[in-house]
Amino acid sequence: MKLGWQHWFKEKRFALRWERAKEAAQSTPMADYYSALLLTDQLLEDIPLIALDFESDGLEENARLLEAGWVTVDDGAVKLSRARRLRIRAEGKLQGSAVVIHRITDDAAAQGQSEQDVLLALLAELKGTAIIAHAAIIEQSFLNAACLRSFGVPFVGRFICTMQLEERWFPKERTADGLRLGKLRAQYGLPSYRAHDGLTDAIACAELFLAQCARRQRESLQIEDVLMRG
Amino acid sequence: MEIDEVISFLGRHAPFDALSADIIGSLARKIEIRYFPREMMIIDAGKENHALSIVRSGAVELRLGGTELNHRLGEGSVFGYPSLLHHERTRNQVIAHEDSLIYQLPKIDFLGLLDSHEALKSFFAKDEAERLRLAVDGLRRSEDGHGEATMISVKLETLLRRQNVITANPGDNISNAAKLMARADVSTLPLTDQGKLVGILTDKDLRRRVLGQDMSLTEPVSRVMTPTPITMTLDDDLLSAMLVMSQHNIHHLPILNAADEIVGVVSSNDLLNRFGMNALRVVAEVKVAEDAAAVARAARRVDEVLAHLTESGVDADHVARFISNIGEATHRQLLKLAEEQLGPPPISYALVVFGSLARQEQAGGSDQDNGFILDDSYDEQAHGDYFEKLATFLCDGLNSAGYIYCPGDIMATNDKWRQPLKVWKERYRAWIDKPDPDNILNTTIFFDMRCVAGEERLVDGLREQIFEWSSASTIFLSFIARAAAYTKIPLGFFRNFLLQHDEKEGDVLHLKHQAIAPVVDIARVYALALGLNEVNSEERLKKAAERGNLSEDAVSDIVDCFEFIRTVRIRHQSGQIRRGEAPTNNLSPELLSRFEREHLKDAFRVIRDHMDIISRKYAGNIH
Numbered sequence: 001m002k003l004g005w006q007h008w009f010k011e012k013r014f015a016l017r018w019e020r021a022k023e024a025a026q027s028t029p030m031a032d033y034y035s036a037l038l039l040t041d042q043l044l045e046d047i048p049l050i051a052l053d054f055e056s057d058g059l060e061e062n063a064r065l066l067e068a069g070w071v072t073v074d075d076g077a078v079k080l081s082r083a084r085r086l087r088i089r090a091e092g093k094l095q096g097s098a099v100v101i102h103r104i105t106d107d108a109a110a111q112g113q114s115e116q117d118v119l120l121a122l123l124a125e126l127k128g129t130a131i132i133a134h135a136a137i138i139e140q141s142f143l144n145a146a147c148l149r150s151f152g153v154p155f156v157g158r159f160i161c162t163m164q165l166e167e168r169w170f171p172k173e174r175t176a177d178g179l180r181l182g183k184l185r186a187q188y189g190l191p192s193y194r195a196h197d198g199l200t201d202a203i204a205c206a207e208l209f210l211a212q213c214a215r216r217q218r219e220s221l222q223i224e225d226v227l228m229r230g
Numbered sequence: 231m232e233i234d235e236v237i238s239f240l241g242r243h244a245p246f247d248a249l250s251a252d253i254i255g256s257l258a259r260k261i262e263i264r265y266f267p268r269e270m271m272i273i274d275a276g277k278e279n280h281a282l283s284i285v286r287s288g289a290v291e292l293r294l295g296g297t298e299l300n301h302r303l304g305e306g307s308v309f310g311y312p313s314l315l316h317h318e319r320t321r322n323q324v325i326a327h328e329d330s331l332i333y334q335l336p337k338i339d340f341l342g343l344l345d346s347h348e349a350l351k352s353f354f355a356k357d358e359a360e361r362l363r364l365a366v367d368g369l370r371r372s373e374d375g376h377g378e379a380t381m382i383s384v385k386l387e388t389l390l391r392r393q394n395v396i397t398a399n400p401g402d403n404i405s406n407a408a409k410l411m412a413r414a415d416v417s418t419l420p421l422t423d424q425g426k427l428v429g430i431l432t433d434k435d436l437r438r439r440v441l442g443q444d445m446s447l448t449e450p451v452s453r454v455m456t457p458t459p460i461t462m463t464l465d466d467d468l469l470s471a472m473l474v475m476s477q478h479n480i481h482h483l484p485i486l487n488a489a490d491e492i493v494g495v496v497s498s499n500d501l502l503n504r505f506g507m508n509a510l511r512v513v514a515e516v517k518v519a520e521d522a523a524a525v526a527r528a529a530r531r532v533d534e535v536l537a538h539l540t541e542s543g544v545d546a547d548h549v550a551r552f553i554s555n556i557g558e559a560t561h562r563q564l565l566k567l568a569e570e571q572l573g574p575p576p577i578s579y580a581l582v583v584f585g586s587l588a589r590q591e592q593a594g595g596s597d598q599d600n601g602f603i604l605d606d607s608y609d610e611q612a613h614g615d616y617f618e619k620l621a622t623f624l625c626d627g628l629n630s631a632g633y634i635y636c637p638g639d640i641m642a643t644n645d646k647w648r649q650p651l652k653v654w655k656e657r658y659r660a661w662i663d664k665p666d667p668d669n670i671l672n673t674t675i676f677f678d679m680r681c682v683a684g685e686e687r688l689v690d691g692l693r694e695q696i697f698e699w700s701s702a703s704t705i706f707l708s709f710i711a712r713a714a715a716y717t718k719i720p721l722g723f724f725r726n727f728l729l730q731h732d733e734k735e736g737d738v739l740h741l742k743h744q745a746i747a748p749v750v751d752i753a754r755v756y757a758l759a760l761g762l763n764e765v766n767s768e769e770r771l772k773k774a775a776e777r778g779n780l781s782e783d784a785v786s787d788i789v790d791c792f793e794f795i796r797t798v799r800i801r802h803q804s805g806q807i808r809r810g811e812a813p814t815n816n817l818s819p820e821l822l823s824r825f826e827r828e829h830l831k832d833a834f835r836v837i838r839d840h841m842d843i844i845s846r847k848y849a850g851n852i853h
Contacts, residue, residue: 077334078263080233188265189329191287193235200235203263207331210265 010229011040014156021156029120030153036128038158040224044213047223048074049160050125051132051206054142055198057090064090065146068118069198070125071206073132076213078206085199086121087112116150126157134181134205136161136228161228162208168229169216184208188215233258236333239286243306245353253343260339266290266326273324279313281334288330293323302327311354314340316835321828386471386485387464390494397422397492400429404440404454405447407431418482418495421455427484427492429455461486464493471496516559522567522627529560529631533807536594540804546796547768554590558583558682560631561600561624565683568623575620576613577605580684584640588680589750589766593742593796594803594813597634598625599675601647603688608650617648640675654692662699665709674713677754680765693763701761704848710758711849714751715841739822741802742815745795745830748837749788755844756780767792788840791833798826 022034038047055067065088072082089112112118133139136159147155163179177183181204182192188211193204213221236258240246246254262281266272272290273279285307292301292309303309313320314337335343344351396414398407400421411419411431419431431451439445439454461484462471471483481498512535515528532553539549565581584599586592602617621642629635642648649657661673677696681689700706739745753767756774764770768789774780802821803813822830 076264080236080259080261080263083233083259189288190265190331191235191239197234199233203233203235207263207265210263211267211329211331214265214267214270 017154018156021154025151025153028151028153029116030123030147030151033123033127038128038130038223040158040222040227042223044221044223044226045075047129048072049130049132049209051078051202051209052122052126052139053133053198053201053205054139055196056142059138062145063142064088065115065118065142066090067112067198068122069200069202070122071199071202072125073206073209076210078203078210080203083199083203084121084125085197086118088115088118089113115146119146119150130158130160130223130227132160132162132205132209134162134201134208136164158223159228160209160226162205162212164228165209165212165226169212181205181208185211188212236261239306239333240284243284245308245350248349248353249347253347257335257339257343260335262334262336264332264334266330266332268326268329270326271323272326272330272332273310273320273322275321275323276319279310279320280337281310282308282314282337282340283310283324284308284333284335286331286333288326288328290330290332291325291327293325311340312832315344315354321831385464386462386466386468386483386496389468389496389500390464390485395420395492395494398431398451399423400452400455401450403448404436404445404451407451408436408440408447411436416495418484418497420484420492420495421451422492425491427459427461427486427490428452429457430459430482430484430495431455432482459484461492462496463487512556513559516556516563519563519567522564522623522630525560525563525567525627526630526632529556529633532556532632533594533813536800536813537804537807540800546793546800549800550591550593550796553594554587554592557587557592557596557633560628560633561587561682564624564627564631565620567627568620571623572616572619575684576616577607578685578688579604579617580681580686580688581624581642582679582689583682584679585675586678587682588678590680591746591750591767591796593799593815594807595815598628598636599640600624600628600636600642601640602642602649602684603654603692604648604650605685605688606650606652618643618645621648638672651688651692655695658692658696659699662696662703662706665706667709667712670709670713671716674710674751674754677758678750678765697758697761697763700758707755707759707848709849711755711844711847714748714755715845715849738816738818740815741795741799741817745834746792746799746815748841749792749795752788752837752840752844755848759848784840784843787836791836794829794833798822798830 018034018037022031025031025034049072050070051073052068052070054065055069056063056065058064067085067087069085070083072079074082131139140155140157140159143155143157147153162181162184166179166184181201185204185208186192188208190204190207190211193200209226213226218225232255237251237254240249240254240258241251246257249257263286266288272283275293285303285305287305289302289304290307290309292303309322309324310320312318344354396410396416397420398410400423407419407421411417411433417433420427421429421431429452431454435454435456440447445454459482460474460480462474463486465488475481475483475498483496484492485494485496487493512528512531515531516525519525519528535556536549536553539552544552561581561583569575580603582588582601582603584601586596587599602621604613604617625635625641625643635641640647658676661670661676677700679689679693700710750767753770753774756762756779757764757770760774760777760779762770762773762777764773771780771785771788775782775785798817799815802817805821806813819827
């Protein structure tokens with residue numbers, strides 16, 4: 001697919017941001033992440049992608065990350081052998097409402113790893129690939145904030161948003177909650193999973209992505225066909 | 231780290247529910263999840279398969295052996311494992327019937343799991359037999375090879391011969407109704423009121439409620455009719471009609487059309503005529519035949535019966551029993567005619583038959599295997615001539631009737647097989663005490679014996695004696711078990727065929743020697759080892775199970791295989807008969823449907839496993 005001028009412009013802007021961040025990352029633990037840039041004209045099935053979900057105690061950019069769950073999507077399959085769920089050690093007391101949602105108690109949160117360590121493990125996986133997430137803009141802002149917090153380096157990466165894909169590929173009138181993960185999964189005949197577990201949500205999102213690509217019925221999708229826009 | 235959703239799903243479904251939480255946990259981490267929209271192919275036939283598949287959500291359709299039999303699997307079902315178990319290419323095509331999420335466990339992890347968990351191993355092995363069972367049912371239900379409908383799909387419509395149904399009004403008097411029945415020659419009279427069926431009057435009603443009760447013939451029929459009879463519609467099938475009749479012990483069923491009008495009455499005789507009577511009629515004709523030529527004329531219709539029963543969807547075991555009944559009647563009638571001609575026998579004797587007729591497992595194209603067991607008072611000078619003539623009459627008559635002379639000369643005309651009881655006993659004693667490895671295959675047939683005419687005690691006594699000896703002789707049993715294990719199960723042949731190595735072209739599958747004999751052999755080994763009196767293979771196996779030497783499951787597996795193989799055979803023979811050819815046991819692989827080929831493979835595998843078992847049990851594992 002030929003890129004329109006908007007896409008061309010966007011890609012230029014991405015390249016600019018990437019180069020700046022790469023420079024900032026020099027001699028930081030993030031340098032390795034910026035050593036590999038995913039080229040977007042490759043076939044989807046040739047590139048392992050990472051479905052990612054964070055659990056946090058809020059949605060603001062400075063919310064505390066409590067858990068990261070991710071799984072690799074490769075060659076049209078969700079590979080559970082490459083699934084991880086890492087707890088992030090929280091300093092201080094968690095908000096009660098967050099505890100109820102995630103079932104991550106103060107004690108459990110205290111047993112997690114440091115945010116830095118979790119980020120490093122995650123960045124190693126994210127190197128040279130794209131991130132699949134439902135409402136990926138949230139994961140994007142979490143990652144950016146966390147990287148700045150830990151390493152003083154912004155996070156720039158390729159994102160695939162299953163929520164946006166649904167709107168773009170299969171536009172229609174929807175109810176207010178029509179684009180929620182559970183709702184969309186049900187439409188694709190996918191089973192309902194318990195929400196708000198980092199890994200389960202990542203798997204759920206990965207499955208939805210496979211279902212969307214299957215329904216799209218395009219011979220060979222390229223990375224650029226599925227990347228988040230806007 | 232636990233993959234909760236996957237673990238809890240596996241823990242809810244067999245066979246994984248039998249595994250510990252730890253194992254399920256590590257299993258979950260091996261899984262790859264794929265999504266298949268409706269109608270997408272999940273597995274294609276004839277390809278390498280790399281994983282066990284589990285339906286997580288949605289439904290898939292197995293197209294067994296291509297397209298002939300569809301099988302649906304829903305949430306929690308597993309598929310794609312036979313190819314993994316046997317390291318072969320896939321046989322079935324699997325298509326997503328709904329949008330489906332599929333968990334796939336890589337082959338190496340699946341096989342590793344099987345090795346360490348007996349419960350899983352037996353689950354997957356058993357499932358293979360289960361699939362065979364489904365296949366047998368499927369075969370029976372499917373249209374046969376000639377496009378004629380089977381019993382289950384035959385509509386009652388096809389049985390109705392009378393165009394205009396004679397009916398009466400419930401207000402008519404009994405006398406008129408009875409006269410009407412007599413004139414129309416019917417045993418059942420439907421009674422209608424303004425076109426609606428309100429009751430029926432049968433011969434039985436007239437006997438029991440009129441004549442038996444001294445009822446006045448001027449009374450209205452409504453007083454003696456059977457009100458609101460059970461009815462069926464033109465669209466119902468014959469088997470349902472048979473079931474309804476046997477359930478309610480009734481012999482007539484009024485048939486209604488879509489508008490609820492009566493269009494005919496089907497009797498139990500109509501059903502029998504369509505399915506069983508054909509065979510029974512041949513037996514009846516044989517029984518009244520007045521000379522050997524008439525016996526032959528009647529008995530030669532056995533082929534027609536075979537084709538007819540097969541096409542009617544009657545199962546292979548019942549077909550074999552019908553065919554054997556005709557064979558038995560033919561032997562009996564010929565001997566009866568011979569005795570009429572030659573005079574009564576000077577001493578008592580028994581006509582013994584061996585092999586398939588003894589086992590009541592005869593199919594088309596059988597030859598003779600028979601002998602005379604003479605009373606020990608036999609004196610060759612005095613009686614020899616009589617029995618030789620008797621044998622000649624019998625064996626020539628059988629030959630004319632289509633039971634050709636035995637190529638191995640196991641016939642009463644051979645004086646070796648026309649001997650007094652004590653000689654027979656000595657012979658068996660020698661076979662059992664000093665088994666000859668070169669010859670043992672040729673003698674096994676003698677261990678399937680049944681008396682079809684004459685003094686039954688001669689055969690029964692001999693058989694009891696033989697089985698007592700045999701069950702006590704481990705050496706003999708090991709020879710027999712070994713001989714059984716020599717039979718080559720044509721598995722490799724089929725694999726080659728599947729992979730289309732054409733250098734085998736021109737080869738045939740000998741259904742009798744390669745497929746049926748192994749099961750017969752297995753059953754016989756158990757019979758000899760356990761001293762069972764049963765002759766029929768299925769009965770032998772069941773008895774072995776009763777004695778605890780074989781599990782119930784194993785028996786039903788073997789019996790299913792046997793049924794399937796014999797179904798393939800009678801269908802093949804029925805086709806030959808319909809084409810005007812003589813029925814044989816040779817089947818060119820090209821004539822097998824893909825469905826048959828695939829399931830024969832399953833059957834052979836089950837049989838091979840059981841051969842290994844008897845080999846271990848009785849032959850010291852030498853083969």
